[in-house]
Amino acid sequence: MYRAIGVANAFAAQDWDVTVLAADEAVFGVEGTVDLSLSGQVSPGVRVVRVPFTSGVYARDITQWGWMHARHPELWGVGHGLPFPETGFGDWRPKLAGAAEGVHRDRPVDLTIGTASPSVDFIPGWQLKRRHGVPTIMDYRDAWTIDVFTGQRNPRATKRSERWERRFVDAADQIWFVNEPIRSWHAAKYPMAASRMRVVPNGFDLADGVSPAVPFTPRDADRSLTFGYIGTINVGQFPAEPLLEGWRRARTRSPELARARLVLRGHLGRSGVAGETLDSYLRRAAQEGIVYEGPVAKADVAEAYAQFDALVLALASGPGVTSGKVFEFAATGLPVVSVHEPASAATTIMQDSPAWAPAASMSADDVASALIAGAALARQQTAAARSAAVEWGAQWERGRQLEAGVEGAAELLGGQRRGPRSQKERKQ
Structure with missing residues (x-):
């Protein structure tokens, strides 16, 4: 989530009109690991569109389960993977695609970025690229079919996930990775797309403008470390x-x-x-x-x-x-x-x-x-x-790390520089 917030803020800082598709806030409380302070890190200029998300995989209240989910969880899981081959997230595909179309209809989009995982997050960009020719960037901060610990094929990758990854890679105008090893592995797997791959590293965040730098204070020699x-x-x-x-x-x-x-x-x-x-x-x-x-x-x-x-x-x-x-x-x-x-x-x-x-x-x-x-x-x-x-x-610092990525994204639109402009003229 830090990467997603950082990318949105980096584009907003360069005067882009940024719209983010995100699940309802209630979804993030299901596993009890919510950090509410992160909402305050999102730039005020970023528009958030909530896309309904439901997944029985994360539903712990069994009173909310349907008959098929309770009686035949394996078959139920297979059915939920039909729209997209990603356990727990596949059902989100049609809603994400519909939300992307809605945003583009209301406020024409110049560029899309999907940051994954989950890999279903690449669906909006793929949808608008194939339907409307909108340039798209895959921010591949993780990997889907490659094991980042070994560089070998992920044993959990399926033929369907391999096909979907290739569709995304073929459609992407740029593909970002967080480090060189992950980039090089994907470049070897998809050599025809290697020229569109680049490293856009992670970085640290300024929480409310405050750096995590620790001021120096003299230490008492008798105090334990x-x-x-x-x-x-x-x-x-x-x-x-x-x-x-x-x-x-x-x-x-x-x-x-x-x-x-x-x-x-x-x-x-x-x-x-x-x-x-x-x-x-x-x-x-x-x-x-x-x-x-x-x-x-x-x-x-x-x-x-x-x-x-x-x-x-x-x-x-x-x-x-x-x-x-x-x-x-x-x-x-x-x-x-x-x-x-x-x-x-x-x-x-x-x-x-x-x-x-x-x-x-x-x-x-x-x-x-x-x-x-x-x-x-x-x-x-x-x-x-x-x-x-x-x-x-x-x-x-993350903003510095993302500067080159934002500038490179502008190249997809003819390298146009974005200065102050009216709401109508700003890029989305």
Whole structure:
């Protein structure tokens, strides 16, 4: 959602007339992971059109289920995938297509952008391109038929999803990816479209204009260090066990780490509720000084970062994994300990940081060494060093990252520059 808000705001900032298609607000509360502060981050000039969305896959109140859903959930699921081959979202296709036609009828559209996943979000652009010739951009911040952890075919990809992806790629005038590995994989898969593919990276957001940069304050030598992590904690993606074992070993090797804490903040998976495996992990971690303190609203992240002396960038490993959090971590100016494989795309972001302690591998000893190095950086960092790190991290602000993408989008319309103009003349 951060990417979607950022893209809409970036175009609005360049005087585009932006209309966003979105589900009803109530939909986002179904899983209990809503951050209401994000609504305030949307530019006042952005018009939002709500498109009704229903999906029994996310309906937890069984009293609302129909007979077929309750008695034959497998057959019911197949039926809901008929409009579009994406579990939980396929039914949205006709409503999105209809909403796009309605917007174009009322206020002719010059350009569409779909940001996915879910991949059904590409339907409005595909619809207006094939029906009306409107240029369209695929903002492919994820992948559908390719596994971003390996670069190989996603084993869950179906023949129908492969066909739909090819339709989208064939229709797109530009295709954006968040990093080079994901772009190159898709370029190899669709060589005829490679010239239309480009990297438009993620970045950190200014919450109400406030940077996540942490002001420097002198540290009391007797005060123990607090490491921090802010981000989603997913079983199977968050490197839980390597981090825990590395932290344990660091505590045995370093008196500094023996009295330090690691605070985890963020949502627990997609549901916001820890399952049995994650709950067990958090209980074991708490015995080693790793504590979970709940999610953080986007508007409050700067305040949360200010509670930490260093950060732990714990990511799923894979050459296509960047994570939006790496940019925010970089912007704080705090020392960052990377707990992910060196081949991760996040390495290309952090490698020039003046306050970075990467793990040489995901072995417990290498993770421990990185944590010990991060503690030393936290103790040794001066006001000048913090300032230098903040200055370096400022380059990753999302608006800056998207500038080239917005300018490139204008090329699809003949490279016309947009200055102040009347509502009628503004591009949509």
